[in-house]
Amino acid sequence: MRLQDIYKNLRNDLRLIERELEASVHTDHHQLNRSAVHLLEAGGKRMRPVFVLLSGKFGRYDIRRLKSVAVPLELIHMATLVHDDVIDDAATRRGRQTVKAKWDNRVAMYTGDYILGRSLTIASTIGDPEVHRVLSRAITEMCRGEIEQIRHFYNYEQSLLTYLQRIKRKTALLMAVSCHLGALVAGADPDHVRRLRLYGYYVGMAFQITDDVLDIVGKEKELGKPAGSDLRQGNVTVPIIYVLMHGSQQDRERIIRYLKSAGADPSLDDILDRLRGSEGIAWSYRLADRYLDKALWMLEGLPDGETRESLRLIAEFIGRRSY
Amino acid sequence: MRLQDIYKNLRNDLRLIERELEASVHTDHHQLNRSAVHLLEAGGKRMRPVFVLLSGKFGRYDIRRLKSVAVPLELIHMATLVHDDVIDDAATRRGRQTVKAKWDNRVAMYTGDYILGRSLTIASTIGDPEVHRVLSRAITEMCRGEIEQIRHFYNYEQSLLTYLQRIKRKTALLMAVSCHLGALVAGADPDHVRRLRLYGYYVGMAFQITDDVLDIVGKEKELGKPAGSDLRQGNVTVPIIYVLMHGSQQDRERIIRYLKSAGADPSLDDILDRLRGSEGIAWSYRLADRYLDKALWMLEGLPDGETRESLRLIAEFIGRRSY
Numbered sequence: 001m002r003l004q005d006i007y008k009n010l011r012n013d014l015r016l017i018e019r020e021l022e023a024s025v026h027t028d029h030h031q032l033n034r035s036a037v038h039l040l041e042a043g044g045k046r047m048r049p050v051f052v053l054l055s056g057k058f059g060r061y062d063i064r065r066l067k068s069v070a071v072p073l074e075l076i077h078m079a080t081l082v083h084d085d086v087i088d089d090a091a092t093r094r095g096r097q098t099v100k101a102k103w104d105n106r107v108a109m110y111t112g113d114y115i116l117g118r119s120l121t122i123a124s125t126i127g128d129p130e131v132h133r134v135l136s137r138a139i140t141e142m143c144r145g146e147i148e149q150i151r152h153f154y155n156y157e158q159s160l161l162t163y164l165q166r167i168k169r170k171t172a173l174l175m176a177v178s179c180h181l182g183a184l185v186a187g188a189d190p191d192h193v194r195r196l197r198l199y200g201y202y203v204g205m206a207f208q209i210t211d212d213v214l215d216i217v218g219k220e221k222e223l224g225k226p227a228g229s230d231l232r233q234g235n236v237t238v239p240i241i242y243v244l245m246h247g248s249q250q251d252r253e254r255i256i257r258y259l260k261s262a263g264a265d266p267s268l269d270d271i272l273d274r275l276r277g278s279e280g281i282a283w284s285y286r287l288a289d290r291y292l293d294k295a296l297w298m299l300e301g302l303p304d305g306e307t308r309e310s311l312r313l314i315a316e317f318i319g320r321r322s323y
Numbered sequence: 324m325r326l327q328d329i330y331k332n333l334r335n336d337l338r339l340i341e342r343e344l345e346a347s348v349h350t351d352h353h354q355l356n357r358s359a360v361h362l363l364e365a366g367g368k369r370m371r372p373v374f375v376l377l378s379g380k381f382g383r384y385d386i387r388r389l390k391s392v393a394v395p396l397e398l399i400h401m402a403t404l405v406h407d408d409v410i411d412d413a414a415t416r417r418g419r420q421t422v423k424a425k426w427d428n429r430v431a432m433y434t435g436d437y438i439l440g441r442s443l444t445i446a447s448t449i450g451d452p453e454v455h456r457v458l459s460r461a462i463t464e465m466c467r468g469e470i471e472q473i474r475h476f477y478n479y480e481q482s483l484l485t486y487l488q489r490i491k492r493k494t495a496l497l498m499a500v501s502c503h504l505g506a507l508v509a510g511a512d513p514d515h516v517r518r519l520r521l522y523g524y525y526v527g528m529a530f531q532i533t534d535d536v537l538d539i540v541g542k543e544k545e546l547g548k549p550a551g552s553d554l555r556q557g558n559v560t561v562p563i564i565y566v567l568m569h570g571s572q573q574d575r576e577r578i579i580r581y582l583k584s585a586g587a588d589p590s591l592d593d594i595l596d597r598l599r600g601s602e603g604i605a606w607s608y609r610l611a612d613r614y615l616d617k618a619l620w621m622l623e624g625l626p627d628g629e630t631r632e633s634l635r636l637i638a639e640f641i642g643r644r645s646y
Contacts, residue, residue, distance in 0.1 A: 027470070027474070028474070029470065029473060029474040031473075032470065032473065032474070083432065083433075083436060086429050086432055086433070087429070087433060089429075104428070105427070105428040105429050105432065106409050106410070106412075106428050108432075109406065109409055109428065109431075109432040109435075110406075110409070110410060110469065110470070110473060112432075113406060113466055113469055113470070114466065114469075114470045116466055117463055117465075117466025117467050117469070117470060118466075120459060120462060120463035120466065121463050121467065123459075124459065124460055124463055129452040129455070129456070132452070132455060132456065132459060133452070133455065136443060136446075136447065136455065136459060137447055139443060140440055140443035140444050140447055142440075143436055143437065143439055143440025143441075143443065144440050144444070146433065146436055146437075146440070147350070147352065147355065147433065147436070147437045147440060150352060150354075150355065150433060151350070151351070151352040151355070
């Protein structure tokens with residue numbers, strides 16, 4: 001089985017979810033419709049719906065119940081992206097202009113608020129209070145993640161733990177919740193629910209660490225945004241933290257000077273070259289690998305079969321992707 | 324009893340809530356701390372906490388339980404204000420610069436997200452799933468209200484019903500929920516809970532209608548913002564809707580021309596003068612009075628006493644306030 005086969009197997013249900021996403025953001029407000037559709041069309045891998053569907057296969061697979069959590073989860077993800085682009089002052093994402101760049105911060109703010117509102121409206125039709133509890137905690141933590149991101153912009157003294165907590169809130173949590181809720185609404189065995197949630201969490205951590213490495217070593221064409229965007233925006237990621245802790249004094253000083261200048265210092269390209277040649281890259285990949293190993297370990301306790309194999313493939317893909 | 328006496332009677336508990344509000348928005352992120360404190364210091368009447376506390380008196384009054392809903396409700400209110408100011412492009416509120424004017428839309432966006440996140444975090448400590456259900460529906464509806472506001476900017480064809488639904492989501496709902504949750508966590512009689520919720524809803528409708536009239540007839544000094552802000556921002560309120568429906572052809576044409584120009588037409592002051600002299604003002608006040616009558620009617624079914632008298636006074640104050 002290859003990665004495409006997973007999408008092929010889920011094709012009909014993913015199409016259904018895509019249609020519901022389109023219908024759910026549709027509005028007769030012209031500007032909102034344009035910005036929400038722009039965001040939706042930027043696409044992405046729809047990883048959260050994929051996790052919901054695959055996790056649902058460990059119980060009674062009912063697409064109607066599964067889409068009632070998959071759609072709000074993907075909408076929450078979209079809402080955070082559009083606000084994150086304001087926070088990060090990002091001009092492009094996935095090769096397209098961001099909402100804030102195409103229009104402005106105000107439009108991005110209310111587009112995000114709108115999509116969050118749509119997400120909550122759809123989620124409110126779910127009867128299970130446990131689902132609500134899990135969802136609202138996730139939203140809370142993601143709001144905190146957004147703020148943690150701002151708080152530590154240009155902070156060259158942050159620890160690895162600070163970074164890990166931030167990416168947990170920013171990325172891993174919603175993936176964990178996707179697996180959790182997919183399994184939960186399907187009535188899967190509680191131990192399987194727990195394992196799937198942890199699988200999603202570990203995969204999410206590995207995904208974000210890899211993302212942060214790719215931001216430094218990747219090509220603009222593959223990234224869909226300029227390389228080095230994180231550092232430019234003051235977002236201090238794990239390869240940078242590694243070099244700040246273990247790099248040569250010269251490298252450390254250059255990075256600190258850059259961060260102290262809040263991006264005004266003209267040495268970004270030079271710093272990026274140094275980071276690319278540093279131990280920080282290999283060390284970060286090893287860190288991601290450790291999370292992937294944990295994710296694979298969680299799968300060990302799940303029933304063998306095609307679905308488990310799909311989750312294994314996703315974890316492995318994340319480990320070796322280059323975009 | 325006068326209005327001040329209500330605040331005096333609740334003084335200690337309101338102080339406690341004020342301290343919790345301060346503590347809950349405090350952060351070591353410099354910008355966030357400044358903007359959140361700026362927002363907190365703008366103050367306001369803390370109507371939502373007052374409603375929570377007074378409603379709690381119809382059951383077992385326990386300030387610890389009551390503040391666990393009063394604080395998140397006031398924070399939700401603050402979060403919507405700061406985003407609303409971005410939507411409305413408002414420069415001042417309550418006589419102070421808005422966050423978006425003092426800093427910018429980006430800061431206003433993340434300050435609102437932060438305060439909403441803080442609100443949800445505090446709310447998540449509440450055990451009762453019914454409280455969560457009520458709160459998350461309120462947040463959902465308020466997100467929808469924000470969008471309805473944008474959708475109908477400069478729309479001169481909107482009906483009175485559209486307006487009423489919008490102010491319900493924007494204002495009345497959170498007041499209804501404040502009364503509802505105060506009574507609910509105090510374990511009040513279900514019929515009293517229902518009556519208090521409706522009281523809050525009717526008072527909220529009257530409050531917003533009065534607010535919208537004052538925006539036209541009030542003085543800048545008392546309003547804490549320039550008169551006519553609503554029309555300038557394209558926010559079509561009830562006196563304007565009345566004149567669009569029943570005014571002279573000349574008045575209707577002037578307003579439509581202004582709204583069609585999206586505020587570029589220079590005739591705002593002239594239109595405001597005409598609105599002030601129109602039937603729309605008295606008609607809107609009568610509409611507010613009808614809601615207040617309904618609010619007072621709801622109080623009839625509650626046990627007689629000082630608390631009921633306080634709620635009556637608040638409703639009456641809203642009916643005759645000039646700021």
